[in-house]
Amino acid sequence: MILCDIGNSFYHFYKDGEIFKESVDKTPQLFNKKIYYISVNNSxxxxxxxxxxxxxxxxxINxxxxxxxxGIDRVFACLNxxxxxxxxxxxxxTxxxxxxxxxxGGSILLGLLSHKKNYNSISNKLNFDLNREVNLNKLPQNTIDALSYASLKSTILIIKDISKDNKIYFTGGDGQFLSKFFINSIYDKNLIFNSMIRVIKDNKL
Amino acid sequence: MILCDIGNSFYHFYKDGEIFKESVDKTPQLFNKKIYYISVNNSxxxxxxxxxxxxxxxxxINxxxxxxxxGIDRVFACLNxxxxxxxxxxxxxTxxxxxxxxxxGGSILLGLLSHKKNYNSISNKLNFDLNREVNLNKLPQNTIDALSYASLKSTILIIKDISKDNKIYFTGGDGQFLSKFFINSIYDKNLIFNSMIRVIKDNKL
Incomplete structure (x- = not known):
């Protein structure tokens, strides 16, 4: 079975249990089977x-x-x-x-890597690689930590604020990393694909 | 007396009590008096x-x-x-x-307007004007609110987290707007210029 979750930057493929992605800027490969898909990217x-x-x-789906x-990717992430x-x-x-x-309801934050790009567009002095080990319990004492602390802490605080004591299901490229900051959380890299498989089964496709 | 706080995007001038700014991309005007300045922008x-x-x-200064x-602008904002x-x-x-x-110590967040630019670089569906009136006590129900809520709430939460119960002094273009969300705060658009004036007096310049 081949699944494809078509995002803004990548085709996310699931093929017989294996997961891989391809840039949407390249010509996608040819498969000789039908592909079940969801997409937020028409072109x-x-x-x-x-x-x-x-x-x-x-x-x-209902x-x-x-x-x-x-976005249909958010719908499928939530569906199960x-x-x-x-x-x-x-x-x-998201x-x-x-x-x-x-x-x-829901909200849309900037991704952790997007922060980096944006800081750099404000000033070339704000060019940095996110320090994922930054101490979040201590006020930063240099630029890289000041930026890393802001990116990470603002993300964590708003997820905490929205989730309260509810269980959190993380997915996506930074999902595993972020899930470490939340006790009542799990990381499931296949959240969307598992929903797609269920929809295929439920609809006997 | 003429003061100039030279930032990444603008020359911020103070001239005889009046405040104005000029883009750093243009040739600055000619003044016939000496200009006391601080700068984070060498060119x-x-x-x-x-x-x-x-x-x-x-x-x-000490x-x-x-x-x-x-950054020297942050030093002068704090100096008084x-x-x-x-x-x-x-x-x-900052x-x-x-x-x-x-x-x-301190931290550096993306400015409210920077969020907008960055979302748009992720997807043209995320092009939006910040809804400054978004209800921060209700989960967003559309894209503009989802983005506005994230930009504003993540900013407010990290300022709250860092400031705890201490008094907050806001300055800068979005300072007045943000100060509304904090009881124990004041907005002073001249925080940096007032420090500059004090340094001039203290040094008898």
Whole structure:
């Protein structure tokens, strides 16, 4: 079975249990099987469609939300979670709250790596590599720590504020790293793919 | 008396009680008086120096800190504050903690407007104007609110976390707006210029 979660920067593939990604800027490879997909990126979808047989899973679900314009990747990240907070930490970090299988709302933070790019656009003195080991219990004493502390702590504080005591489900490239800061959390790199597999089974596709 | 606080994007001038700014990308105007200045921007300083008589105030102060590479604008924002937290909210937002006239450390956040630019670089769907009226007590229900909530709330939470119950002194373009979210705070648009004036007096310049 081949699944594809088409994002802003990457095609995220799942093929027979294996996971890999390809840049949307390149011509995607040719598969000789049908590909079940969800997408937030129309042009990348069209490119994949040129040489592959695609089946859109976004039409096959019921999802309760009042949120206007919720990305289909966020929908699928939340789809298997009845109660809890879902954090997908990539180039953006989305935080979504589920209660009794209903989506209550959510927020979109800048991803940890996006901070770096942005600081550098303010001043070339603010060019840095995120210090992931920065001490968050001590006031920073140099620029790299001052920037790392801000990026990390502001992210952690807003996730804490939104999640309160609820269980947090992390996914995405920085999900495992961020989950370390939260006791009541798990990291599941396949959160979206597992929802896609369930939708395929439920719909007998 | 003419003062100039030379930043990454602007010359911030103080002339006989009046305040104005000029882009560092343009040729600065010619003044026929000496200009007392501080600067974090060497090339802009050289440009101002070409046709004006400049006096650097950065060498005229004593400032206690263990922070390595603290920007001179942050030093001057803190210089008049014995105890409290100093927040300069511009293209970056700096947060610095003073206790008994000693600088204990600080952090550097992305400015509120910087968030906007950065979201847009992740996806053109994330192009938005910050909704400064977003309800911070309710989970967002659309993209603009989701982004505005994240920008504002992450900024407010980390300032709260660092400042605890200490008094907060806000300055900079977004200082007045942010100060509204903190009871024990004041906004002083002239925090840096007032320090510069004091240094001039103390040094009998």
């Amino acid at each position: 990348a979808t069209l490119k994949l469609k040129e040489s592959n047989n695609l089946i859109d899973l976004s039409k096959r 999802f309760n939300t009042s949120y206007n314009g919720l 979670i009845s109660n809890g907070v879902v954090v997908d930490a990539g180039s953006a970090i 935080i979504d709250v589920m209660q009794n299988s209903t989506h209550l | 802009a300083t050289l440009k101002l120096k070409e046709s004006n008589n400049l006096i650097d105030l950065s060498k005229r 400032f206690n800190t263990s922070y390595n590479g603290l 504050i014995s105890n409290g937290v100093v927040v300069d909210a511009g293209s970056a937002i 947060i610095d903690v003073m206790q008994n006239s000693t600088h204990l």
